[in-house]
Amino acid sequence: MHSDELDLMEFIDGTADAAVASHVEACPGCQRAVRQFVDLGGSPAAWSDPRPVEVEVSPGVVQALERDLPEQVRAGQLWRARWDIETLLVYVVRFDSSGCQLAPASLDVQLAEPRTRVVDEDESPLGVPVGVWAGRSLQAPFSLLERYLGTIDGNAVAADGLTPAADDLTPLDDRTVYAERLRDALRDLITAAAWEPAGPPEPLSLATVLGRAGLTMADLPDLLGIDVPTALDLWRGDVAPSGEQLAALDTAAEARGSGVVPSQATGPALPPELLLELARPRWKARVLAAASMRDLSEEAARRAAAAEALGLTLAARRRRTAESDWGEMLDRVLP
Amino acid sequence: MARSTRTSNVLGTGSTACVGSRAFSACCIRGSAWAVAGRWCACVVEALAEATRIQSGRGRPRWGSTLGDASSTQDPALAELHAGQPGPAMLELLRRVIRAVASRHNYPHPDPDMTWSEVGAYDAAISVFFADKDGQRRLDTLAVDATNDDHLRAMLMSVVRNWFRDLARATPRGRLHRATRRTLRGEPEVFAEIAPKDFWTLCDDPQDPGVVSDAVLDAALGQVEIVVIRARPDGVNERPWASREHQVAALRSMLQAAACAAHLKDLVHAIAARIGLLNRPTRLEIDEVGAELPRTISIDDEGAAERAQAIYAELSDRERLVLAYGEETVRDIAAATGIPPSSVQDIRKRVAAALDRMGAVDDHAVLAELRAMCREFDAARTQPAVLPSGSREWGDSGY
Numbered sequence: 001m002h003s004d005e006l007d008l009m010e011f012i013d014g015t016a017d018a019a020v021a022s023h024v025e026a027c028p029g030c031q032r033a034v035r036q037f038v039d040l041g042g043s044p045a046a047w048s049d050p051r052p053v054e055v056e057v058s059p060g061v062v063q064a065l066e067r068d069l070p071e072q073v074r075a076g077q078l079w080r081a082r083w084d085i086e087t088l089l090v091y092v093v094r095f096d097s098s099g100c101q102l103a104p105a106s107l108d109v110q111l112a113e114p115r116t117r118v119v120d121e122d123e124s125p126l127g128v129p130v131g132v133w134a135g136r137s138l139q140a141p142f143s144l145l146e147r148y149l150g151t152i153d154g155n156a157v158a159a160d161g162l163t164p165a166a167d168d169l170t171p172l173d174d175r176t177v178y179a180e181r182l183r184d185a186l187r188d189l190i191t192a193a194a195w196e197p198a199g200p201p202e203p204l205s206l207a208t209v210l211g212r213a214g215l216t217m218a219d220l221p222d223l224l225g226i227d228v229p230t231a232l233d234l235w236r237g238d239v240a241p242s243g244e245q246l247a248a249l250d251t252a253a254e255a256r257g258s259g260v261v262p263s264q265a266t267g268p269a270l271p272p273e274l275l276l277e278l279a280r281p282r283w284k285a286r287v288l289a290a291a292s293m294r295d296l297s298e299e300a301a302r303r304a305a306a307a308e309a310l311g312l313t314l315a316a317r318r319r320r321t322a323e324s325d326w327g328e329m330l331d332r333v334l335p
Numbered sequence: 336m337a338r339s340t341r342t343s344n345v346l347g348t349g350s351t352a353c354v355g356s357r358a359f360s361a362c363c364i365r366g367s368a369w370a371v372a373g374r375w376c377a378c379v380v381e382a383l384a385e386a387t388r389i390q391s392g393r394g395r396p397r398w399g400s401t402l403g404d405a406s407s408t409q410d411p412a413l414a415e416l417h418a419g420q421p422g423p424a425m426l427e428l429l430r431r432v433i434r435a436v437a438s439r440h441n442y443p444h445p446d447p448d449m450t451w452s453e454v455g456a457y458d459a460a461i462s463v464f465f466a467d468k469d470g471q472r473r474l475d476t477l478a479v480d481a482t483n484d485d486h487l488r489a490m491l492m493s494v495v496r497n498w499f500r501d502l503a504r505a506t507p508r509g510r511l512h513r514a515t516r517r518t519l520r521g522e523p524e525v526f527a528e529i530a531p532k533d534f535w536t537l538c539d540d541p542q543d544p545g546v547v548s549d550a551v552l553d554a555a556l557g558q559v560e561i562v563v564i565r566a567r568p569d570g571v572n573e574r575p576w577a578s579r580e581h582q583v584a585a586l587r588s589m590l591q592a593a594a595c596a597a598h599l600k601d602l603v604h605a606i607a608a609r610i611g612l613l614n615r616p617t618r619l620e621i622d623e624v625g626a627e628l629p630r631t632i633s634i635d636d637e638g639a640a641e642r643a644q645a646i647y648a649e650l651s652d653r654e655r656l657v658l659a660y661g662e663e664t665v666r667d668i669a670a671a672t673g674i675p676p677s678s679v680q681d682i683r684k685r686v687a688a689a690l691d692r693m694g695a696v697d698d699h700a701v702l703a704e705l706r707a708m709c710r711e712f713d714a715a716r717t718q719p720a721v722l723p724s725g726s727r728e729w730g731d732s733g734y
Contacts, residue, residue, distance in 0.1 A: 004492055009435035036666045038441045039677035040434065041452025050426035051458040055465040057478045062419045065478065080479065087480045107476050110469075128475055149479070 003030050012037055013044065060127015064149040069281055073100055073142060076153070078125055082146035082284070083192045084291075084298045088185050090144070091132045091152065098276070102144070103137035104182035105130055111178040125150020136183040140190045143279035143302070146288075195299045207235050213253035223252050240311030243304040270306045277326040278306055286334040293335060308333040410484040416477060428484075429464070430457045432491045441665050441676075442499045464498060473498075511576060511610075512603045518582045519599070525583060529596050536596035537587065545595025552605035555592030559585045561609065576610050585609075643704035646693055650686070652712075657682045659709035672713075 003011070003020050010016040011024050012034060024030040070077065073095050081090040081102065090102040109118045109131040117132045124130045126149060210216070215223075220231035224245050233239040241249065278287075283305075291301035309329035411424035421429070434457060436442070445463040449456050464470060473494055481487035503509050519526045519535050527538045534544040561581045577585070589602055650658065653674055660668045665683070669676040695701045 004489075005435040005439040006432055006488065006492060009431070009438060033439070036670070037438045037676070038665055038680065039675075040438050041450075044431065044434070047430070047457070050423055050430060050461070051455070053421060053426065053461060053465055055470060055474060056420045057416055058471065058475050059419070061475045061478050062417065065417055082482065085482060085486050087482060087486070089479060107472050107479070126475070126479070128472070 002027065002033070008034050008037065058126065058128045060121070060124070064126050065147070067148050067150060069148050070151075073145060073281065074151070077151050078105060078130065078149045079145045079281075080147040080149060081140070081144040081186070081189055082288075083144060083189045086185075086189060086192070087146070088182070088189055089130070089149075090140075090186065091134065091137075092145075093134055093137045095142075099139055099141045099279075100145075101137045102140045102186060103132055103134040104179075104186045105132045106182060107131070108178065111175050113175045113179050116175075116179070119152050123152060125152060133179050133182055136179055136186070138183070138186055138190055140186070141193050141279050142281060143284065144189055144193050145281040146284045148281070192299070195302065205237050206241065207237070210235075210249065210253075213249075214256045215249070215252060219252070224248055240307065242311070243300075243307060270310060271326075274306055274309060274326045274329075278302060278309075278330060283330055283334060289335045305330060305333050410487070412484050413478075413481050413487050416474070416481070416487075421474065424484075425487075426461060428488060429461055429491060429495075432488070432495050433457055433460050433464070436492070436495045436499060440499065442503070445499075445502055464495075467498070469498075469501075508603070508607055511607055512599070514576060515582070515586070515603050515606060516599060518579065519586065521579075522583055525587065526590070533599040534596040535586075535590065535599060535602070537590050540591070542593075542595045545593070545597070547593040547595060547597050547601055549601075549605065549608075551592050552589045552597070552601060553608065555588045556585055556605055556609050559588045561585055576606070639700035639704050642693075642695065642701045643708060646690070646695060646701070646705055647708045649689070650709075653678070654682055654686050654689075655709040655712045658686055658706060659713040661706060661709075 003023060007016060007020045008024065008030060011020055011030075016024070024034060064078075073092060075092050075094050077092045079090050079092065079102075081088045089105040089107070091105045093101040093103050095101070107126075107128060107130060109116075109129045112118050112131045113133070113135075115135050117134060119130045119132060121128050130152075132152070207217070210219075217231060217235040220226065220234060221228055224231070224234075226234075226245075230239070234241055234245070277283075287298060287301050287305060290296070290305060291298050294301065294304075296304065309326060309332075312329045312332060412421075412428050413425075415422035415425045434451075437444075437451060437460075444451055444456060445460055449459055451457075465474065467473075477487060477490055477494065481490055504513065516533075519528070523538075525538055526535050527541060528535055529541070529544065531544065536542045559581070561577050561584075576582070585606065586602060589605060590597060647655070653672075656672045656674065657668055657679055660671055663671070665676050665679045668674070668679045672679070674682070690702075695705070
């Protein structure tokens with residue numbers, strides 16, 4: 001991926017990260033871009049402290065950013081949706097037990113289509129006008145909802161916004177293009193969040209899989225850095241392997257050329273109840289924290305958290321039933 | 336606030352303890368935070384080291400702040416926004432982003448009375464950025480959408496790029512650009528856009544992208560009758576520069592003459608010259624010298640050749656080269672001549688001042704003659720320069 005203008009500018013200034021510098025030195029495209037930079041004068045080295053500006057973030061926005069999570073997701077709520085580092089303002093049109101219908105929203109009300117509901121500043125939980133493109137709503141998982149920003153009173157948004165598209169704008173109108181981009185952004189978020197947590201069709205025991213990969217129980221302590229009793233627990237299936245352990249086993253199996261991928265062949269399917277619990281917004285911040293700490297994608301962090309919560313349950317020799325307290329398990333495994 | 340209320344330790348892992356069953360008594364099973372039997376496993380040690388590294392400011396994870404809330408140490412710029420006002424960190428970031436985008440695309444300072452090299456130019460640009468009618472919304476959007484400083488930086492890049500583009504679009508030339516694109520797109524049976532972006536050809540005679548000279552386009556436009564609809568250059572309303580019929584005829588004529596798919600910018604440049612959008616003699620930019628020429632001009636005007644020759648003799652080789660490519664951007668001139676962009680800019684200013692001093696700024700005949708001489712000079716070089724008017728767009732395609 002090419003460096004952006006700021007990276008290249010810092011490269012020219014000699015202040016770029018080593019990673020950027022090494023990329024530019026190896027990338028003809030970036031080198032060409034660097035050559036096209038114009039020296040405008042005024043090096044940052046000679047800059048004084050920035051002159052303060054009088055502009056402030058709207059007070060309503062600041063307040064909204066400090067709101068606590070609501071008890072439940074409800075229609076009419078305004079959220080910041082997020083997956084990994086991509087974000088989008090969204091409005092909850094409706095919800096059910098499995099997910100919610102989200103409409104893209106934006107502060108760019110000047111690009112509202114005729115059928116976009118513009119919530120004026122008096123009604124807006126942000127204290128500034130918000131546009132809701134309810135006609136472009138899509139079904140989405142709860143797991144996208146990250147930051148609660150407030151509730152828009154009344155059902156006017158949903159009622160007005162879901163009317164069929166009016167053919168009063170051309171496809172190339174700026175407002176149409178913008179609305180489509182909003183929907184694309186929402187669709188991208190939903191696609192990214194649609195990870196498939198189901199386990200293998202016929203889960204095999206770890207011993208069976210490792211045997212096919214040419215590994216024995218005696219290999220486990222060295223491979224995983226664990227002691228023999230723990231290795232025995234793993235081998236017998238008394239303990240579920242962690243994500244890191246499965247990754248190590250995958251590497252070892254690959255090194256042996258067996259074609260077996262232990263992480264894809266072992267383990268029970270993740271219970272839907274666990275996944276539903278994990279999708280609740282209350283876990284979002286902690287999943288992101290786990291992802292940050294372990295340098296994982298959000299999907300990987302969710303997968304790991306789910307597997308570990310299930311592992312806790314199995315290890316405690318509980319029955320894997322709907323009655324399991326998945327919230328308690330997730331509370332233990334997430335930072 | 337969407338923050339967990341759990342007590343966090345240095346790892347941010349909360350007070351979760353080992354459940355104490357046999358299954359967990361030997362080692363950490365999930366590689367992050369559990370210490371059992373009086374010793375830390377390797378992954379905990381690693382995580383501690385990472386946390387220490389982050390806290391000491393020697394590096395930061397890809398994700399920035401972990402809990403989604405801006406922390407003043409990890410994400411100072413976003414923390415300022417969440418506190419309600421952009422402070423030094425945010426303004427410094429914005430200053431750097433503005434400089435980077437302006438340098439890359441050679442945008443002029445948003446205040447027409449300032450140049451980028453003046454002291455305080457970037458602070459002035461920031462003031463314009465926020466004083467703009469969209470300034471408040473930009474700030475609010477950044478505060479709402481950004482999740483950490485890395486994200487804020489990426490968003491600022493887009494916002495500043497859009498800001499500069501909007502400034503450019505607001506000019507008469509920018510409006511002509513958009514109107515021409517609308518006309519081309521509005522006639523899908525006549526015109527077709529082909530890759531790379533913004534290259535247009537005729538549907539009934541499709542051609543590959545190429546480079547077409549101003550002279551060819553000027554000549555093609557000269558063969559078409561155009562009734563120009565005059566509008567105030569600073570007018571807010573989008574008005575067509577000619578009737579749809581005349582616009583289509585003009586574009587078709589140019590594309591037929593080009594014998595290749597032409598870039599929208601070249602088409603717009605020719606139209607702008609024809610309808611007088613480039614006629615700004617009080618602030619002549621040297622890159623518009625060629626475009627200043629009215630279509631009916633005769634370069635054989637009495638005395639023009641002699642005056643041009645006199646001016647030509649006073650120009651240095653580099654000044655002649657820059658003048659030869661007068662209608663191109665600084666980047667393109669630099670690419671074509673091998674002169675560094677910063678020098679090109681200086682030379683252009685120098686040439687403009689010289690022309691002004693000699694009273695040749697408004698003398699189209701002299702300018703045309705002079706430019707022809709400079710082009711001949713360029714052509715006579717041992718290694719003829721290749722006009723890169725197409726390469727700019729090709730080169731930019733990866734960005």
